[in-house]
Amino acid sequence: MKETRAKYWRKSLNLSEFKIPKGKIHILKDRCKGCGFCVEYCPNNVLELSEKFNAKGYHPPKIVNENDCVNCGLCEMVCPDFAIWCTLDKEVCLES
Amino acid sequence: MAKKKIEPHPMENILRMDRIPHIWCPACGIGTAVTSFASALEKLKVNLDEVCVVSGIGCTGRVAGYTKVDSFHTTHGRAIAYATGVKLGNPKMKVIVFSGDGDIIAIGGNHFMHAARRNIDITVICVNNFIYAMTGGQVAPTTPLTAYATTSPFGNIEPPYNIPRLAEACGAVYVARWTALHVRRLTNSIVEAIQKPGFSVVEVISPCAQYYSRINRLGDGLDMMRFYHDNAVIKHNEPTENLDIDYQKQIIMGKFIDREKPTYIERYNEWLSESKPKKK
Known part of the structure; x- marks a missing residue:
């Protein structure tokens, strides 16, 4: 995926100036009701419904690729149970 | 441990x-x-002591209990009536009525109409889930034609209300409609509605x-969220007569009305400052 992108797009000269945020996801597993909104609407597919049950018998989400989270906050906005949110962890340079 | x-x-x-x-x-x-409402309050950076949330009865009526601001959990359908009292008693308050379609449009329909007619400076967030959900799924005045409900086992034959059109006809100054999926646009719309002086209505279509x-x-x-994702279209300033919701058909969203009108409190202050003939 990354190679094809590099083939068609020129490399920006000031690439080192751009930073992408990295998010840290917090999940309150026992508050989750397993609706799956966060899993469906995460733009980077960071989350997945886990096989395990929580205290209420629902399947809470689990983090599968945490490195892809860019702290967009959509999981927090779309969660009807206030059970998931993300905070800014660090900002990473695009070049590195 | x-x-x-x-x-x-x-x-x-x-x-x-x-x-x-x-x-x-x-x-x-x-x-x-x-x-969305909470992040709208965060965006506005208002003093939370000057915010009041009023709710009626129903699923959405529980919102007043979950917000950490001054809140009223009122009788069925009378949320707007209580909110009018709060606003007139303390005009500094930002009063938000957060209630469902069964509460605001059905049982409190007259309060909705008359508060819009008087143009009282409150914000109404009406969560429309097409049914009376808390009492067991009875037909509401917003249930689309041919939809099934507990009390319409052969399909609904009553045409539903078009909430933006009702609000426009009664005199609301700000009318918008979004679904529960379009959270960012909904947040911006709630921010605009709270800032707008006058009776503003935001309809939120929500899955039940x-x-x-x-x-x-x-x-x-x-699945309902996926349906909204595929079938909801944004058309700002659409004439409100086109905004009927048919059963499992296209939903038109956007900001439809944004107009200026003197509010009730402005009119009242104007009347107070006018020189009046003395009583004999």
Whole structure:
């Protein structure tokens, strides 16, 4: 995926100036009701419904690729149970 | 074993976290609407002592209990009537009525019409889930034609209300409609509606996974969200007569009305400052 992108797009000269945020996801597993909104609407597919049950018998989400989270906050906005949110962890340079 | 430190939820200063988990069903859209409302309050940076949330009865009526601002949980349908009293008693307050379609449009329909006619400076967030969900899925005045409900086992034959058109005809100054999926646009719309002086209405179309979509066999809440994703179209300034909601057809969203009108309190102050003839 990354190679094809590099083939068609020129490399920006000031690439080192751009930073992408990295998010840290917090999940309150026992508050989750397993609706799956966060899993469906995460733009980077960071989350997945886990096989395990929580205290209420629902399947809470689990983090599968945490490195892809860019702290967009959509999981927090779309969660009807206030059970998931993300905070800014660090900002990473695009070049590195 | 040392207790793991849990980071606080970012909306802890607006929501009463000790009362959550809330009673809403899995995949209900009301929680999303509350998140949008809370982030709208965060965006506005208002003094939370000057915000009052008024709710009626019903699923959405529980919102007043979950917000950490001054809140009223009022009788069925009378949320707007109470909100009028709060606003006139303390005009500095930002009064938000957060209630459902069965509360605002059905049982409190007259209060809605007359508050819009007087142009009282309140914001109405009406969560429309097409059914009376808390009492068991009866037909509401917003249930689309041919949809099934507990009290219409052969399909609904009553044409539903078009909430934006009703609000426009009665004199509301700001009317918008969004679904529970379009959270960012909904947040911006709530910010605009709270800032707007006058009677502003934001309709939020929300999935009801346990009654509306179960009785109509439309899948769970996630399937309803996918339906909104595929069938909801944004058309700003659309004439409100085109905004009828048909059963499982296209939903038109956007900001439809944004106009200026003197509010009730402005008129009242004007009347107070006028020189009046003395009584004999």
